[in-house]
Amino acid sequence: MAGGNAIRGSRVGAGPMGEAERGDSAPRLHVSYFCASGHVTRPAFSMDAQIPESWDCPRCGLPANTDADNPPPPPKIVPYKTHLAYVKERRSDAEAAQILAEAVSALRARRAAGEIIY
Template sequence: MAGGSAIRGSRVGAGPMGEAERGDAAPRLYVSYFCSQGHETKPAFAADAQVPDTWDCPRCGLPANLDSKNPPPPPRIEPYKTHLAYVKERRTDKEADDILSEALQALRDRRARGEVIY
Protein backbone atom coordinates (compact mmCIF):
# COMPACT_ATOMS: atom_id res chain seq x y z
CA MET A 1 0.00 0.00 0.00
CA ALA A 2 1.34 3.41 -0.96
CA GLY A 3 1.64 5.92 1.82
CA GLY A 4 0.23 9.38 1.44
CA SER A 5 -2.57 11.71 2.18
CA ALA A 6 -6.21 10.99 1.48
CA ILE A 7 -6.64 14.55 0.18
CA ARG A 8 -3.82 14.38 -2.33
CA GLY A 9 -4.01 17.10 -5.00
CA SER A 10 -5.98 19.63 -3.01
CA ARG A 11 -5.00 22.18 -0.45
CA VAL A 12 -6.31 22.46 3.06
CA GLY A 13 -9.52 24.46 3.20
CA ALA A 14 -10.35 24.02 -0.46
CA GLY A 15 -14.01 23.46 -1.10
CA PRO A 16 -15.80 21.96 -4.06
CA MET A 17 -15.25 23.66 -7.41
CA GLY A 18 -17.99 25.24 -9.44
CA GLU A 19 -20.51 28.06 -9.75
CA ALA A 20 -22.95 26.47 -7.32
CA GLU A 21 -20.70 27.14 -4.34
CA ARG A 22 -19.49 30.62 -5.33
CA GLY A 23 -22.77 31.99 -6.62
CA ASP A 24 -23.51 33.50 -10.00
CA ALA A 25 -21.09 35.95 -11.59
CA ALA A 26 -22.16 39.59 -11.79
CA PRO A 27 -23.62 40.55 -15.17
CA ARG A 28 -20.93 41.99 -17.41
CA LEU A 29 -20.86 44.18 -20.47
CA TYR A 30 -18.03 43.77 -23.01
CA VAL A 31 -17.28 46.93 -25.00
CA SER A 32 -15.06 47.14 -28.10
CA TYR A 33 -12.50 49.96 -28.33
CA PHE A 34 -10.43 50.64 -31.48
CA CYS A 35 -7.05 52.39 -31.74
CA SER A 36 -5.39 53.95 -34.80
CA GLN A 37 -3.15 50.86 -35.21
CA GLY A 38 -6.22 48.69 -35.86
CA HIS A 39 -6.18 46.87 -32.53
CA GLU A 40 -9.48 45.96 -30.89
CA THR A 41 -9.74 45.81 -27.11
CA LYS A 42 -12.73 44.35 -25.27
CA PRO A 43 -12.61 45.20 -21.56
CA ALA A 44 -15.43 43.96 -19.32
CA PHE A 45 -17.52 46.39 -17.30
CA ALA A 46 -20.30 45.84 -14.80
CA ALA A 47 -23.65 45.91 -16.60
CA ASP A 48 -24.77 48.99 -14.67
CA ALA A 49 -21.44 50.89 -14.91
CA GLN A 50 -20.95 53.97 -17.07
CA VAL A 51 -18.73 53.07 -20.04
CA PRO A 52 -15.85 55.55 -20.69
CA ASP A 53 -15.55 57.17 -24.13
CA THR A 54 -11.82 56.42 -24.45
CA TRP A 55 -9.56 53.56 -23.34
CA ASP A 56 -5.81 53.00 -23.62
CA CYS A 57 -4.91 50.16 -25.99
CA PRO A 58 -3.03 47.48 -24.00
CA ARG A 59 -1.03 46.40 -27.07
CA CYS A 60 0.40 49.71 -28.29
CA GLY A 61 -0.57 52.23 -25.58
CA LEU A 62 -2.35 54.60 -27.97
CA PRO A 63 -5.78 56.00 -27.13
CA ALA A 64 -8.78 54.05 -28.41
CA ASN A 65 -12.46 54.92 -28.75
CA LEU A 66 -15.76 53.25 -29.57
CA ASP A 67 -15.84 54.23 -33.28
CA SER A 68 -14.10 51.60 -35.43
CA LYS A 69 -14.26 53.78 -38.56
CA ASN A 70 -12.77 56.85 -36.91
CA PRO A 71 -10.27 55.94 -34.14
CA PRO A 72 -8.50 58.80 -32.34
CA PRO A 73 -5.20 59.93 -33.86
CA PRO A 74 -1.97 59.19 -32.00
CA PRO A 75 -1.02 61.99 -29.58
CA ARG A 76 1.47 64.48 -30.88
CA ILE A 77 4.83 64.06 -29.18
CA GLU A 78 6.54 67.30 -28.36
CA PRO A 79 10.32 67.27 -28.82
CA TYR A 80 12.53 67.53 -25.77
CA LYS A 81 13.19 71.13 -24.80
CA THR A 82 16.51 72.23 -23.42
CA HIS A 83 16.92 74.67 -20.57
CA LEU A 84 17.95 77.31 -23.09
CA ALA A 85 14.71 76.82 -25.05
CA TYR A 86 12.65 77.44 -21.91
CA VAL A 87 14.71 80.54 -21.09
CA LYS A 88 14.19 81.88 -24.62
CA GLU A 89 10.43 81.45 -24.19
CA ARG A 90 10.50 83.64 -21.07
CA ARG A 91 12.97 86.33 -22.17
CA THR A 92 13.35 88.57 -25.18
CA ASP A 93 16.72 89.03 -26.88
CA LYS A 94 17.00 92.55 -25.40
CA GLU A 95 16.40 91.19 -21.86
CA ALA A 96 19.01 88.46 -22.44
CA ASP A 97 21.57 91.03 -23.63
CA ASP A 98 20.90 93.19 -20.56
CA ILE A 99 21.33 90.25 -18.17
CA LEU A 100 24.53 89.15 -19.93
CA SER A 101 26.03 92.63 -19.79
CA GLU A 102 25.19 92.91 -16.06
CA ALA A 103 26.83 89.54 -15.35
CA LEU A 104 29.94 90.45 -17.35
CA GLN A 105 30.23 93.80 -15.59
CA ALA A 106 29.95 92.06 -12.19
CA LEU A 107 32.79 89.68 -13.17
CA ARG A 108 34.96 92.56 -14.38
CA ASP A 109 34.36 94.44 -11.12
CA ARG A 110 35.35 91.38 -9.05
CA ARG A 111 38.45 90.86 -11.14
CA ALA A 112 39.40 94.54 -10.74
CA ARG A 113 39.11 94.15 -6.95
CA GLY A 114 41.52 91.21 -7.09
CA GLU A 115 39.04 88.46 -6.19
CA VAL A 116 39.84 84.98 -7.43
CA ILE A 117 37.32 83.90 -10.05
CA TYR A 118 37.13 80.29 -11.10
Protein backbone atom coordinates in the same frame (compact mmCIF):
# COMPACT_ATOMS: atom_id res chain seq x y z
CA MET B 1 2.36 4.10 -3.01
CA ALA B 2 4.83 6.18 -1.04
CA GLY B 3 3.34 7.49 2.17
CA GLY B 4 -0.26 6.66 1.32
CA ASN B 5 -1.45 10.22 1.83
CA ALA B 6 -4.37 10.80 -0.52
CA ILE B 7 -4.74 14.54 0.14
CA ARG B 8 -1.13 15.54 -0.38
CA GLY B 9 -0.80 18.96 -2.00
CA SER B 10 -4.31 20.12 -1.16
CA ARG B 11 -5.72 22.22 1.63
CA VAL B 12 -8.88 22.20 3.66
CA GLY B 13 -11.79 23.40 1.60
CA ALA B 14 -10.04 22.74 -1.70
CA GLY B 15 -12.08 21.12 -4.36
CA PRO B 16 -13.81 21.82 -7.60
CA MET B 17 -15.31 25.27 -7.59
CA GLY B 18 -18.07 25.53 -10.11
CA GLU B 19 -21.15 27.64 -10.69
CA ALA B 20 -23.08 25.48 -8.22
CA GLU B 21 -20.82 26.41 -5.28
CA ARG B 22 -20.00 30.02 -6.22
CA GLY B 23 -23.39 31.01 -7.47
CA ASP B 24 -24.30 32.49 -10.82
CA SER B 25 -21.93 35.08 -12.26
CA ALA B 26 -23.28 38.54 -12.97
CA PRO B 27 -24.35 39.16 -16.56
CA ARG B 28 -21.60 40.90 -18.50
CA LEU B 29 -21.34 43.06 -21.57
CA HIS B 30 -18.22 42.99 -23.77
CA VAL B 31 -17.50 46.35 -25.44
CA SER B 32 -15.02 46.74 -28.31
CA TYR B 33 -12.62 49.70 -28.22
CA PHE B 34 -10.44 50.65 -31.22
CA CYS B 35 -7.17 52.63 -31.06
CA ALA B 36 -5.33 54.48 -33.85
CA SER B 37 -2.77 51.64 -34.12
CA GLY B 38 -5.51 49.20 -35.17
CA HIS B 39 -5.67 47.27 -31.89
CA VAL B 40 -9.03 46.03 -30.59
CA THR B 41 -9.67 45.73 -26.84
CA ARG B 42 -12.76 44.00 -25.46
CA PRO B 43 -13.12 44.62 -21.69
CA ALA B 44 -16.12 43.14 -19.88
CA PHE B 45 -18.50 45.37 -17.96
CA SER B 46 -21.46 44.60 -15.78
CA MET B 47 -24.79 45.03 -17.58
CA ASP B 48 -25.83 47.82 -15.21
CA ALA B 49 -22.44 49.65 -15.25
CA GLN B 50 -21.91 52.92 -17.06
CA ILE B 51 -19.77 52.26 -20.15
CA PRO B 52 -16.88 54.76 -20.55
CA GLU B 53 -16.52 56.60 -23.86
CA SER B 54 -12.76 56.04 -24.06
CA TRP B 55 -10.37 53.32 -22.92
CA ASP B 56 -6.57 53.10 -22.89
CA CYS B 57 -5.21 50.44 -25.24
CA PRO B 58 -3.30 47.85 -23.17
CA ARG B 59 -0.91 47.13 -26.08
CA CYS B 60 0.28 50.59 -27.11
CA GLY B 61 -1.22 52.94 -24.47
CA LEU B 62 -3.03 55.13 -27.00
CA PRO B 63 -6.60 56.24 -26.30
CA ALA B 64 -9.33 54.10 -27.86
CA ASN B 65 -13.06 54.55 -28.45
CA THR B 66 -15.98 52.48 -29.69
CA ASP B 67 -16.01 53.93 -33.23
CA ALA B 68 -14.04 51.51 -35.43
CA ASP B 69 -14.03 53.86 -38.43
CA ASN B 70 -12.86 56.92 -36.50
CA PRO B 71 -10.50 56.05 -33.60
CA PRO B 72 -9.13 58.96 -31.56
CA PRO B 73 -5.84 60.43 -32.82
CA PRO B 74 -2.68 59.92 -30.80
CA PRO B 75 -2.03 62.72 -28.29
CA LYS B 76 0.44 65.42 -29.25
CA ILE B 77 3.84 64.87 -27.62
CA VAL B 78 5.39 68.07 -26.34
CA PRO B 79 9.19 67.84 -26.48
CA TYR B 80 11.23 68.47 -23.36
CA LYS B 81 12.50 72.04 -23.13
CA THR B 82 15.69 73.01 -21.39
CA HIS B 83 16.10 76.12 -19.28
CA LEU B 84 18.00 77.72 -22.14
CA ALA B 85 15.05 77.10 -24.51
CA TYR B 86 12.72 78.94 -22.14
CA VAL B 87 15.20 81.82 -21.82
CA LYS B 88 15.46 82.09 -25.61
CA GLU B 89 11.68 82.39 -25.80
CA ARG B 90 11.73 85.35 -23.40
CA ARG B 91 14.85 87.18 -24.64
CA SER B 92 15.96 88.39 -28.05
CA ASP B 93 19.58 87.97 -29.20
CA ALA B 94 20.24 91.67 -28.61
CA GLU B 95 18.95 91.49 -25.03
CA ALA B 96 21.05 88.36 -24.39
CA ALA B 97 24.19 90.09 -25.70
CA GLN B 98 23.53 93.11 -23.48
CA ILE B 99 23.02 90.94 -20.36
CA LEU B 100 26.18 88.95 -21.16
CA ALA B 101 28.21 92.13 -21.61
CA GLU B 102 26.99 93.46 -18.24
CA ALA B 103 27.86 90.17 -16.50
CA VAL B 104 31.35 90.03 -18.07
CA SER B 105 32.10 93.64 -17.13
CA ALA B 106 30.97 93.02 -13.54
CA LEU B 107 33.18 89.90 -13.37
CA ARG B 108 36.20 91.79 -14.74
CA ALA B 109 35.64 94.58 -12.19
CA ARG B 110 35.62 92.04 -9.34
CA ARG B 111 38.83 90.44 -10.63
CA ALA B 112 40.50 93.85 -10.99
CA ALA B 113 39.63 94.59 -7.35
CA GLY B 114 41.57 91.45 -6.32
CA GLU B 115 38.55 89.34 -5.42
CA ILE B 116 39.07 85.57 -5.78
CA ILE B 117 36.36 84.11 -8.00
CA TYR B 118 35.86 80.40 -8.38
